[in-house]
Amino acid sequence: MPPQIKSKFNHPLTPCKHAKAPKPVKKAISVLLVLILNSCFIDSENGIKVEIINNSNEPITNLEFTTSENLEVIRFDKIEPNETVNEFLSMEKNQIDGSYSLTFNRVNGQTEFSISGYYTNGAALDKKVKYIVEGDTTLVEFIGSY
Secondary structure, eight states: OOOEETTTTSSSEEOOSSOOHHHHHHHHHHHHHHHHHHHHTTTOOEEEEEEEESSSSSSSEEEEEETTTTTTTEEEEEEOOOOOEEEEEEEEEEOSSSEEEEEETTTSSEEEEEEEEEEEEEESSEEEEEEESSSSOOEEEEEEOO
């Protein structure tokens, strides 16, 4: 039998051998653990979402979106006027600092180059890049940082 300890109120206290947490506490700990582990895998793939909006009056063709390392390339044959396309560029193989580039051809045969943004040590700093192609210019917006 374990030794008895007297409290200041002269009642015997016996140490617990098998103290257990109540079931609601166990359930809360389990739910919290699942949420913590699950949050580690949200947006875990290294890369950037790209959205290209053709706001010009003519189709644009031969689109390529890539990084300056040129390891992965997203290609679109044609985007019609007022059409929007979305894709994800994986940057899992990227390892150095660099920028993003969008190349495409206008109807008149002119090739457009848009070099913008920045990533470091092969990792995207932004979640998404949006290109808005106008009749005579291309606007670029980076959205959401990690």
